[in-house]
Amino acid sequence: MDIWVSILLTIATAATPLLIAAIGELVAERAGVLNLGVEGMMIMGAVGGFGAGYLTGSPWIGVLAAIIIGVLFSLLFAFMTLTLATNQVATGLSLTILGLGLSGMLGTSFVGLPGQRLPNLDIPGLTSLPVVGRLLFGQDPIFYLSIALVIAVTWFLFRSRTGLTMRAIGDSHTSAHALGISVIGYRYLAVMFGGACAGLAGAHLSLVYTPQWVENMSAGRGWIALALVVFASWRPWRVLAGAYIFGAIWIGQLHVQAIDLSSFASSSWFIYQPIALIKSLPSQFLSSLPYLATIVVLVLISRNKRLTMMNTPASLAQPFVPER
Amino acid sequence: MMRIELVKRPQRSALFSMLSPFIAFALTLIAGAIMFAMLGVNPAKALYAYFISPLTEVWQLHELAIKAAPLIMIAVGLSVCFRANIWNIGAEGQFTMGAIAGSLLPVLYPDLQGAYLLPLMLLMGMIGGAAYASVPALLKARFNTNEILTSLMLVYVSQLFLDWVVRGPWRDPMGYNFPQTVQFSSAARLPELLDSGRANLGFIFSIVAAVLVWLMMSRMLKGFEVRVLGSSPRAGRFAGFSIRRMAFFAFMLSGALAGLAGISEVSGAIGRLQPVISPGYGFAAIIVAFLGRLNPLGIIAAGLVLGLTYLGGEAAQSSLGVSDKLARVFQGMLLFFVLGCDTLIHYRIRFVGRKAPAPETVPVQEGAH
Numbered sequence: 060m061d062i063w064v065s066i067l068l069t070i071a072t073a074a075t076p077l078l079i080a081a082i083g084e085l086v087a088e089r090a091g092v093l094n095l096g097v098e099g100m101m102i103m104g105a106v107g108g109f110g111a112g113y114l115t116g117s118p119w120i121g122v123l124a125a126i127i128i129g130v131l132f133s134l135l136f137a138f139m140t141l142t143l144a145t146n147q148v149a150t151g152l153s154l155t156i157l158g159l160g161l162s163g164m165l166g167t168s169f170v171g172l173p174g175q176r177l178p179n180l181d182i183p184g185l186t187s188l189p190v191v192g193r194l195l196f197g198q199d200p201i202f203y204l205s206i207a208l209v210i211a212v213t214w215f216l217f218r219s220r221t222g223l224t225m226r227a228i229g230d231s232h233t234s235a236h237a238l239g240i241s242v243i244g245y246r247y248l249a250v251m252f253g254g255a256c257a258g259l260a261g262a263h264l265s266l267v268y269t270p271q272w273v274e275n276m277s278a279g280r281g282w283i284a285l286a287l288v289v290f291a292s293w294r295p296w297r298v299l300a301g302a303y304i305f306g307a308i309w310i311g312q313l314h315v316q317a318i319d320l321s322s323f324a325s326s327s328w329f330i331y332q333p334i335a336l337i338k339s340l341p342s343q344f345l346s347s348l349p350y351l352a353t354i355v356v357l358v359l360i361s362r363n364k365r366l367t368m369m370n371t372p373a374s375l376a377q378p379f380v381p382e383r
Numbered sequence: 384m385m386r387i388e389l390v391k392r393p394q395r396s397a398l399f400s401m402l403s404p405f406i407a408f409a410l411t412l413i414a415g416a417i418m419f420a421m422l423g424v425n426p427a428k429a430l431y432a433y434f435i436s437p438l439t440e441v442w443q444l445h446e447l448a449i450k451a452a453p454l455i456m457i458a459v460g461l462s463v464c465f466r467a468n469i470w471n472i473g474a475e476g477q478f479t480m481g482a483i484a485g486s487l488l489p490v491l492y493p494d495l496q497g498a499y500l501l502p503l504m505l506l507m508g509m510i511g512g513a514a515y516a517s518v519p520a521l522l523k524a525r526f527n528t529n530e531i532l533t534s535l536m537l538v539y540v541s542q543l544f545l546d547w548v549v550r551g552p553w554r555d556p557m558g559y560n561f562p563q564t565v566q567f568s569s570a571a572r573l574p575e576l577l578d579s580g581r582a583n584l585g586f587i588f589s590i591v592a593a594v595l596v597w598l599m600m601s602r603m604l605k606g607f608e609v610r611v612l613g614s615s616p617r618a619g620r621f622a623g624f625s626i627r628r629m630a631f632f633a634f635m636l637s638g639a640l641a642g643l644a645g646i647s648e649v650s651g652a653i654g655r656l657q658p659v660i661s662p663g664y665g666f667a668a669i670i671v672a673f674l675g676r677l678n679p680l681g682i683i684a685a686g687l688v689l690g691l692t693y694l695g696g697e698a699a700q701s702s703l704g705v706s707d708k709l710a711r712v713f714q715g716m717l718l719f720f721v722l723g724c725d726t727l728i729h730y731r732i733r734f735v736g737r738k739a740p741a742p743e744t745v746p747v748q749e750g751a752h
Contacts (some may be wrong), residue, residue: 094452139719143722143726145721152663152718153715159715221391282532285532341547350539351536
């Protein structure tokens, strides 16, 4: 029983950064902005969060710093794509390239240092409950925040007036502009929210998941988060489901790589053989599973062309220059 | 508060079209100087070490050609994709797969010596790159899958595949357990051009590729098709051009060129397969493509500039003790500035002071339908 609880806990830890980054990108894309810089903002959040946590000794300040850095980085993107109407795909890419380079440069002095870790929740009486105790009441604070974010974003997009406006802008910026809505202003806010989330996701990587700084530690998670948004057809709850599926794949392949085959020697043939087969695969193949799974999932989702077109925000990635 | 407004020009500005890469480079230098100052390094000395000192001796020019060759080859292919509004950002993966496919012969049959060996390796490299690029192309054409994400995911897969190849089946049995293949025989190495340095035939390939693609884009129907489908897919459809076929064509062309770059790098500068064969050429080539204004001849110049950022990064690391990641920072900034300056081609920028709300905008009322 205990092993399953700990596996579920590690899956939640792996899924949380994906979930947070994807929720942020979802809001930006609902407003019609495609920000391919998630990976860059995330890694900047990771290095900033680690650095601030290490220098001040407080992981909380680390989290705050990561969020601020994420927002600042997203502002750079927003200024380019919204104010100067540059190509969103290319600008997002340059944000990622810049983020990977800058984080590597800033992080050189952090390599190998012991980091701060955000403490897990500990409620006397509740956390020590069998099975559900640690799952519900003993995880890291950012995990709870990620669930709260899903609920809040769902409410915001589908129950609030501002959310409705945001979605209208994403579907037709010209109509929204004709109604006198500040398209650029709303989009700035949406992109900044995405940046804050990506920064927070980075903080989770370097302050919870593996409390240390490793170059390129985001390892493509920002890109997987982008794929999750498509997979979820731009719906927050489906992002949650997708993030946990990918978390499970990520953790699953790590567990299989670490498993000791001899401990299954006494198991029945039907258990031993499949495990032996998987163990005989090269570890690099197992490591590539999350990326291959992303491709498979994208293909499955996009096969239905009509459904995809119905769900995609209609003015996604289209530059908008208000006519005056 | 000051606001920035874009005012559309009646027609694209030829002046800024020409100037924008230069303005972008100048802005990058300024931003770089500021960054060096913040790092506590004398900016003038640092910029000299970064951008001038790697060009002062003849052998260094050879190194520049070595760095620029793969960048130009890849970027030329990408420029066709980007012109057609097709986003292949997985060139790094196609580069890797081209290198692996091209290394098949020299690794498995190290005794081959004939003059046919090198051309065959280059051909296999191009096929390897094109085959790998055909995956996102096929998925886009058949299932309408977003090519940005699929081509990028395949980069990670290709790097893991290379890692497996050099640690597993292709590892040099006499190599003291180092993760690398056998050294290629001299018949499998790209010949060097001159005695004064290491530059090899790869640089010539890159120039030829750029000129050929330039001819295609400016003188042939195919180039016209690329431009029409890229700027107006609807008009392209009426002209009988197919977006699906174009996606295939652009991916295969850019994949083949990236694969050629991969095998040229391995058979030229490196001489064997190892876990890391590229300092991010596939991504830097995206910047080269934009800095060269998606024009193959411009890309030659842009490739030399980006090659210089790599050399400068190495030089600055040894002479100033700053991180070699600086190269990537410069590359990222350069792309930012290029994209920003390109706005000036289509728009004039107007700074507007605070003004009263325009009377003709109707305020949206609460609860109004």
